[in-house]
Amino acid sequence: MMISPSVNRTPILLDGINVYTSNHLDCEFTNLSVLYIDVVDFSEFEQVHGYGASNHVLEVLSDTLHELISESACPWTNVQALRIWDDGFTILLPQVVLSAEHIRNIHEFVHRTQDIVNARVSFVGYTSLRLRYGLSSALSIDEQRPGERLYQLITLAGRNARRGSGTKPLFLIEELERLIESKNISSYYQPIIHLETMTPFGWEGLSRGPMGSDLEHPRVLFDCAEQLGYLLDVERICRNQSIRQSKVGPGDKLFINLSPKILSEPTFRQGETLKVIEEVGLDPKQIVFEITEHHAIDDYPSFLKVVKHYRDQGYQIAIDDVGAGYSGLVTLMQVKPDFVKVDMELVRGIENDSTKQDIVRAINYISSGFAGKVIAEGIETPDELACIQQCGVHYGQGFLLGRPKSAVGEEI
Incomplete structure (x- = not known):
């Protein structure tokens, strides 16, 4: 040159x-x-x-x-x-x-x-x-x-x-490849509580890499997997592990985190998840694909077609972290999800912040227009819980209501 x-x-x-x-x-x-x-x-x-x-x-x-x-x-x-x-x-x-x-x-x-x-x-x-x-x-x-x-x-x-x-540091690619080969992922489940009855409505499946490793924290794990081109592989392992190890009851929901781009991957659309669900005796109606929208959705028409594809199979859709980053009113209007998860930053100290209260009420009001159930994430204090209920939110998740536990009862 x-x-x-x-x-x-x-x-x-x-x-x-x-x-x-x-x-x-x-x-x-x-x-x-x-x-x-x-x-x-x-x-x-x-x-x-x-x-x-x-x-x-x-x-x-x-x-x-x-x-x-x-x-x-x-x-x-x-x-x-x-x-x-x-x-x-x-x-x-x-x-x-x-x-x-x-x-x-x-x-x-x-x-x-x-x-x-x-x-x-x-x-x-x-x-x-x-x-x-x-x-x-x-x-x-x-x-x-x-x-x-x-x-x-x-x-x-x-x-x-x-x-x-x-x-990422060069050694991480080797560590990630070993993780994928061994499927060394730990699954945890955090309850989502109906705030009127204070009983579990569903469970969010959470995943962590090998304990003590550089990939143990989920944010590092998924960020590294995306940058190295292994996001599909890692999400497949986490998704299948969460389904196979879950102990959800017949009427409970299992929330599984997905990135928007995974939904459109050809190999994800071939029904592998359905096979795993049937293998453990669950119904697709019990599965909620929780879309973690950390990146903007560039092509809403195409994305909505993919969302419809999964809804037609019986799955439900949740939008995570609403009120933070790209997740906002546009996504709610376009997707009209079955569940709307309010970002924990809006919940943190909400009892002392009238602006946060107004935003949560607005999200709750907008969601009611398309029958979306609102879930407040990250509830950690009785005052936060009381304020969330006053804002009209009927579902919650957080350490105050239940910490993530493995299938055998071990906490994160």
């Missing part, structure tokens, strides 16, 4: 090549992604080992990257590694769409680079280096002139590397 400037503007230095923010370049940046790699805590490494040792490490890293690329050991063709910004390296990838397979290939490539560098560098007091990386693609930035687009791509990829957005 040849880059040749023709207009004198502020340059950025890439492996000794000056790239100017000009629209007169000999390459096309429309179909392009950028992989940025640098060394974790490199400034601290330099303070401990000095400039000479640090420079030697960067030379080894540079040589390793170029060798792997020249030997076609990386999973792409027609790529170029460029040195930029101190300990940072950029690889230009001639593709825009970063699929799950591409992301896994990137993990493996960076991990292999890290292992080779650590094997080649050795001196007294040497501490093994850890690499981190960030990704960006031309689809993630606004239209700019070619040179400016390249600069934006590199800047964004570098920023993602530094803040860990879109990447």
Whole structure:
């Protein structure tokens, strides 16, 4: 990939090549992604080992990257590694769409680079280096002139590397793959209480990774699975485990968390969940797919078709975390879910906040228009419970009403 400037503007230095923010370049940046790699805590490494040792490490890293690329050991063709910004390296990838397979290939490539560098560098007091990386693609930035687009791509990829957005520590991919192979997921069940009778109406199935591991916390587990392209695999394990290990009664509901994109996956629509439900003697009407909408729904018409598909099979739908993030009035109006779960941040301290009370009353009023049952999440104090009831909410969930327990009674 040849880059040749023709207009004198502020340059950025890439492996000794000056790239100017000009629209007169000999390459096309429309179909392009950028992989940025640098060394974790490199400034601290330099303070401990000095400039000479640090420079030697960067030379080894540079040589390793170029060798792997020249030997076609990386999973792409027609790529170029460029040195930029101190300990940072950029690889230009001639593709825009970063699929799950591409992301896994990137993990493996960076991990292999890290292992080779650590094997080649050795001196007294040497501490093994850890690499981190960030990704960006031309689809993630606004239209700019070619040179400016390249600069934006590199800047964004570098920023993602530094803040860990879109990447995870390299060892997590191995830990996640072991988890998927062993299906080492623990299932817990938290009661959803009818506040008039104070009896369980249903149970929310919750999942955790291996105890004591980096993937134990569910947010880390699912965030990592999504970024590495394993979300479908992990959600399938959690969903099937929750159904098989549940002890719900004949009239109880089992709430199962799903992300919106999973609903539209072809393999999810082949009836695997129905087979598991029938296997344990449950009825589809007992299953509530709880949509955890942490991302905006980009295509509501298509999403609504998928929701209808599952409703026609007897399943019910809940929208989780209403009042936080993207979950809001638009989703309620479009989906008209059977259950509306009010985000716990609206419940926390609600007895002392009239605005929160007004919002909860509004959610309850809107939901009543399409016969949606409202569930207040995260109730932890008697005052919160009393205020929630005063706001007209008939169902609740939280530590005050019952902590999550495993099928054998162990609490989280």
